[in-house]
Amino acid sequence: MIQSHIRVKEILACFYQHRKLNYLFSSSSHSYFEFTYVDAGNLYTVVDDKEYILHSSQCMVYYPNQKHSQFTNAFSGCSCLTILFEMEMNIPESLKNKIILASQQIRLEMKRFIKEIQFDSWMHTEMSLVIFQRILIQALLEQRNSKKESRELVTDDELEPILLYIENHMDKDISVEELCRIFSVSRSSLQSMFRNDLNLTPKQYIADVKMKRAKLLLQEHGYTISEIAYQLGYHSLYYFSRKFKAYFGISPSEYTKSLPQ
Structure with a gap:
């Protein structure tokens, strides 16, 4: 039955x-x-x-x-x-x-x-x-x-501090090599952790978090597009705008104009 x-x-x-x-x-x-x-x-x-x-x-x-x-x-x-x-x-x-x-x-x-x-x-x-x-x-x-069955909120698992580090260092050009060095893990282990839990590579996850943060900052109307690009570790406004448009299908300036004032 x-x-x-x-x-x-x-x-x-x-x-x-x-x-x-x-x-x-x-x-x-x-x-x-x-x-x-x-x-x-x-x-x-x-x-x-x-x-x-x-x-x-x-x-x-x-x-x-x-x-x-x-x-x-x-x-x-x-x-x-x-x-x-x-x-x-x-x-x-x-x-x-x-x-x-x-x-x-x-x-x-x-x-x-x-x-x-x-x-x-x-x-x-x-x-x-x-x-x-x-x-x-x-x-x-x-x-x-999951490997850590029924993980509770209070559990300090392997991936959580890495995600927190990425969230707290959005102003840096974070590399996979840097994460491996800081958290003492091999590149293959790091890739496996992200693949298993998020089905993304570390590089894809970093780009994903930065683009979503950019959208949030634009919604707040408190910063210029150049300031937001700098805050997210992009030293080229053109490169930031290109990445934003590739991710959301609209440029940062077009998105800003579409927001309610």
Whole structure:
């Protein structure tokens, strides 16, 4: 007999937000599940009175009645997707108090989910529920199959300090060789860590984080394009603009003009 053990019953709300510097969502709890995915920047969260940080391409699930808050600091805002939902679960595995490094498969599923919820029909609604359920199941599978099974938020794993170093040194031209030297790992080991957890090479991840940070800084209207390029370690404005357009399909100046004032 094939029986369902996890079922997303209802999506109560879904919103994508840019959280500016020094943003604060006060501590609260509620009777439903909450899924938060950080697309760019850093989001700090306090869960059951313990403080943690979610980096770009990381997500987590808050469980019903779990006390939590979220905030950014004075140096980095963030863009994140939040989904509030009701779910039935009858499984021993848990996503509670776990950091989920979103694999390429999870990120692709999230893009499909966002596409489906744009349409107002019962078929698209059903599809969005199915896709979001797949996201959660895939997250559980990756937790189970990872080398460090069911990694908790408080775990200081091998990749986490490397990601934090990259986030904190956006103004540098970070190389793979530099990361290997600082963290005493071989190039092949470093490549494997990024491939296994993020399905990206270190170089691709660095470029990904820098471009998302550039978009955040442009949204804040606090810096010129030249200043942003310099802050992200690009010493050529032309090269920065070319990279930005290749990543987002629009130049930094065109993107700035499209933003609300």
